[in-house]
Amino acid sequence: GLAQAYAGQNELAKAIQALQDELKRTPGSVGLRQVLAQVAMSSGKYDIAIEQFKQLAAAAPASIEIQRALAAAYKAQGNATAAIGILEAAVQRDPLHGAASLDLAHALLSAGRVDDAKLQYRRLLKIQPNNPNALNDLSYLMADSGENLDEALVLAQSGAQFATEPSLKTSLSDTLGWIYLKKHMYDRALQTFQSLVNANPGHMTFRYHLGTTLYQMGNKTKAKAELEAALAATTKSDDEPKIRELLARI
Numbered sequence: 079g080l081a082q083a084y085a086g087q088n089e090l091a092k093a094i095q096a097l098q099d100e101l102k103r104t105p106g107s108v109g110l111r112q113v114l115a116q117v118a119m120s121s122g123k124y125d126i127a128i129e130q131f132k133q134l135a136a137a138a139p140a141s142i143e144i145q146r147a148l149a150a151a152y153k154a155q156g157n158a159t160a161a162i163g164i165l166e167a168a169v170q171r172d173p174l175h176g177a178a179s180l181d182l183a184h185a186l187l188s189a190g191r192v193d194d195a196k197l198q199y200r201r202l203l204k205i206q207p208n209n210p211n212a213l214n215d216l217s218y219l220m221a222d223s224g225e226n227l228d229e230a231l232v233l234a235q236s237g238a239q240f241a242t243e244p245s246l247k248t249s250l251s252d253t254l255g256w257i258y259l260k261k262h263m264y265d266r267a268l269q270t271f272q273s274l275v276n277a278n279p280g281h282m283t284f285r286y287h288l289g290t291t292l293y294q295m296g297n298k299t300k301a302k303a304e305l306e307a308a309l310a311a312t313t314k315s316d317d318e319p320k321i322r323e324l325l326a327r328i
Contacts, residue, residue, distance in 0.1 A: 081113060090121035108137065115147065124155035142168050142175050149181060158189035176206045183215065192219060213237030214250050221257040231257050248274065252284060259291050267291045275304075282311035286321050293324060302328045 081093040081100075097114040101107065115130035131148035138144055145168040153161040165182040169175065183198040199216035202209060214237045220230035234257055238250045255270030271288035278284055289304030305325050309318065 081117065090117060093117045094121065094123065094126065108134065115151070119151060119154065122154075124151050127151040128155065142172055142178055146178055146181055149185065153185055153188060158185055161185045162189060174205055176202060176209060179205070180209070180211055183212070187215075187219075192223075195219065208236070208240045210237040210241035210246055210250070213240070214246065214253050218253040218256060221253065221260050224260055227257060227261050231261070248278070252287065255287060255291075259287070259294065264291060264295050268295065278313070279307075280312035282308045282313055282321075283315045283317050285311055286315075286317045286324075289321070290324060293328065298328050 081096045094114065094117055097110055097117065101110050101114065104110065111130045111134050115127045115134065118124070118127035118130065128148065128151045131144060131151055135141070135144045135148055145164050149161040149164040149168075152158075152164065162182065162185045165178055165185055168178045169182055172178065179198065179202040183195050183202065186192075186195040186198055196216060196219055199212045199219075202212045203216070206212065213233045217230040217233035217237065220226055220233070231254075234250060234253045238247065238254065241247045241250055251270060252274055255267050255274065258264075258267035258270060268288075268291050271284060271291055274284040275281070275288050285304050285308035289301045289308060292298075292301035292304060302325065305321050305328075308321050309325075
C-alpha cells in the first residue's frame with residue numbers, strides 16, 4: 079500500500095525502495111515481487127524488473143504470462159535477442175497461445191527480422207484467423223514492401239471487420255490507406271489519410287502518409303506542408319528519416 083501511494087504521487091524511486099526493503103524481510107512474497115517488477119517497468123528500471131520477473135518465472139515455470147512479462151522487460155531494455163528466445167520457448171511450449179505468438183512477432187519485427195515476423199504472423203493466423211492485430215500488422219508489412227497487395231487488402235479488410243478497440247480500428251484505417259496508396263488508388267488513399275489527420279492532427283505517421291499521397295498525386299506544395307507538420311507532430315514514430323528523405327526530394 080505504501081509503495082502504491084508513492085507510485086500514485088510519481089515517487090517511483092521511493093516505491094521501489096519500499097518494496098525492496100519489504101522483500102528483504104519477506105523474500106517469498108510473490109505479490110511484492112509482482113508489484114516491484116511492475117513499478118520498476120513503469121520507472122524504466124528494467125534491470126530490476128528483469129531480476130524480479132526471473133525470480134517469479136523460477137517459482138512458476140509453467141506461467142506463460144510471466145514469460146511474456148520477462149520478455150517485455152528485455153525488449154524494453156533493448157535486448158530483443160533475449161526477448162525472442164524467451165517467447166520462442168513459450169510458443170513452443172504452448173503453440174495455441176495467441177498473445178505469446180503475437181508478442182514473438184512484435185519482438186522479431188523490433189529486431190529488424192521482418193521476414194521472420196511475417197512468418198510468425200502467418201503461423202498465428204493459422205490458429206487465430208480472425209486476430210485483428212496480426213491481420214493489421216501483416217497486411218501493413220506486405221503493403222510497405224509492395225508484396226501481394228491484393229492479399230494485403232483482403233487481410234486488412236478482414237482485420238477491420240473483427241477489430242473492436244478504437245486504436246486498432248484507427249491503425250487498420252491507416253493500413254488500408256497505405257495499401258490504397260501502393261495500389262495507386264489515390265482518391266481512396268487521400269480520403270482515408272485526410273480523415274485520419276483531421277481526427278488526429280498531431281500524429282506523425284498519419285501526416286507522413288497523407289504527405290506521401292499528395293506527393294505521388296503531384297501536389298508538392300501541400301505535400302511539403304504535411305511533411306513539415308509531420309516533423310512537428312506530438313505523436314512521434316520511426317518514420318522521421320523517411321519524412322526527411324521525402325522532403326529533400328521536393
